[in-house]
Amino acid sequence: MTGKLLFDGDVVVSGGGLAGLTLALALHRAGVKVAVIDALPLDTQADIAFDGRASALAYTSWRMLEQIGVAKHLKGQAQRIEDILVVDGRPLDGLKPGGPGVDNLHFDRREIHPREEGEPLGYMVENRHTRIAAAKCAHETGLPVFAPRRALSMQAHSGHGVLELDGGDTLQASLIVACDGKMSRLREGAGIRSLGRRYGQSAIVLTVEHELPHEGVAYEYFMPGGPFAILPLTGNRSSLVWTEKDAPARAIAALDPQGFQEALEARFGDFLGEVKPVSQVHVYPLGLMLAERFTAERLALAGDAARTIHPIAGQGFNLGIRDAAALCEVIVDALRAGLDPGSQAALTRYERWRKTDSAALALGTDAFNLLFSNDNTALRHARGLGLSLTNAIPVARRFFMRTAGGETGDLPRLLKGEALSL
Template sequence: MDNPAKQRIFAAMEHDCDILIVGGGLNGPALALAAARAGLKSIVIDALPQAARAEADFDGRGYALALSSVRLLANLGLWQALAPNAQPMCEIKVTDGRVGEAQVFLGLHFDSAEIEEGPMGQMIEDRYLRRALMEAMESEPLVDQRAGETVVAQETTPESVTVTLASGETLRARLLVGADGRRSGTAARAGIKRTGWGYGQTALVCAIAHELPHHGIAHQFFMPPGPLAILPLPGNRSSIVWAERDERARAINALSDAEYLDVLRPRFGDFLGEISLAGKRFLYPLNLTLANSFIADRLALVGDAAHGMHPIAGQGLNAGLRDVAALAHVMTHAQRRGEDMASPMVLARYQQWRRFDTASLAAATDLFNRLFSNDNPLLRFGRDLGMAAINAAPGLRRGFIREAAGITGDLPELMRA
């Protein structure tokens, strides 16, 4: 059987789908929708029940989507519905300081007006993005779902991969994708080990309402215990990602809402007027974890299953969506050429594309966190001098803006304008 089309038809008869995706958060559904554009059928397996995934209440969680990620969502047909609930990030201000100091701006200033493509990113709440992905999957005939299910075993042969669910159901596909987070069971069952370390920091995450408008400006305020990010949401609201030492973070999170705000105010400052909590409060231990390989036989990892890094640059979800776009790109082109999309050669292209990029990003976030999360006067002088130099160099500054927008380097098709 030499005809590639006939080979694919024959293979489809033996498989439940082309791709089994373990993890129904954000990256898994995005990959299923991207694969459907190439005519590939996916089954998304998620441990969360359907009702929990569809929850629509505001809980304070939001994502800073780089322009490249916005393009991906637009190319998947999702952005038009998301845009009314998104907040453009027009500027980023980076400041170095200490708790209780006045937030006098002496650091970096990135302005979207310096590039031709428009806002370098958009803030979107978790509830809107998650719901848009779910609704798109439900209306896509090439995407099936198994909610409230976990994988308990997986087996790979030269032709396929089979998983066994906790319910006893078995599913067979050409490719297995792990989108199941930093403690990826998919990676562990494939024997893929991880490299990484903890930072001794924990992120306190919440949303706040404030008196004064933010004007679409995102702030990154560096303090010795860790960075504080203030990210604009629609209206007079902002998303907060605030790093403290582990023990201190746990103690702060145990406080009442009023006491919590009393600790936040001297760090936050008064430039947005009086603040109050909006939504729930979350706690996330911070660490660096990289899978030693992003691929195995008929298996690929995306998102946090492949790489988890410090949120200092807000690139976690963006890096995962870039994985999605790159994997979809190599699979689509392999299909067009009549190749087996899950062959070692095809998956090696995906790993080559993404591994160096993510390792470089992880190293950069690690370095920035170590450089700024201290109060060493010599380091503080050096970093402030460096920020001033970048701020004074328009060409260098434009490069940083384009990097923050995710529009540098070799972009997968889904992330192109």
């Protein structure tokens, strides 16, 4: 039985996760004829059981969410990050930014945004709330969403691409964008190879409640098994990203409630008072993946389909947003000039814009994890010296803050807070 052509337009985004929906909303608001498809209903992805993670949104990423209408739906759900404290060692009682103790590196947002109500270093938002906000925007703006529908394959033709769905129906557009995750079916179907490896580490992710306020401070402790991050959420809550080798991570997550509480207290300390879990415990295996190419005929990769990196720098979702901002600008510029947004020229511009930045950050986080996730005495002295020296040089601190905020390089207009339209 022959299926139906459900959509014919400029762009089809395959994957309605955070990166895919952000891209689709940006294009839709700019006046581009776009549709998004996902294997799951958008409501399913907003359930806390689906994804217990929270994401650190760089301040440039937040500007884009404001421009496309997502940020207004996150009122009361986004926690400003005012300071970041990087420490080589375990949490210590009473440790505060700039305080005495072990080697540490303190990032203070006032160094780059000095006004009292200026931009923070970023915002912490639970992924489910970001998905709910994006889904509300999709509904409000009439963005065409086909879900639950599964994309099976893509066919590239001289003037368009065709996405073939389960059941035989198709979607057609000048450009197909693969935002279908690290195991991307479309990337594999296009013959794009990927490079990478497993780290032998897993992230234990959960939300905790603590007695004392975090004051908007994010903590990153480097331990032999991997980083232990305490990331501020609204209220007296924090998101933990507790990295361990695979076997210990599974063992910790499998502990009974009392055993897990004891392990948590031993690692967390009591510098924020009493602490207790208030969510499910999720375990995510960690690895590096970088696509050899970000484009193929009538196809562009974005988000986790293009690369996945270690969460050590909290940049995973931000890279997806930067992909979305750059690709949206490329597509809008092409259409405004009366050109084909899926042409080789447009795709080459996008790949050059995003691939170097992605490769540099992927390899940088890989090296950083190797340097810090061990207990080698010589390396401990070297990294402690590095943290102390960086902390003592204001220009170095400001450079790292602006880099983490996504404000270096050729910045897309959406990340500057500027609107795009045809």
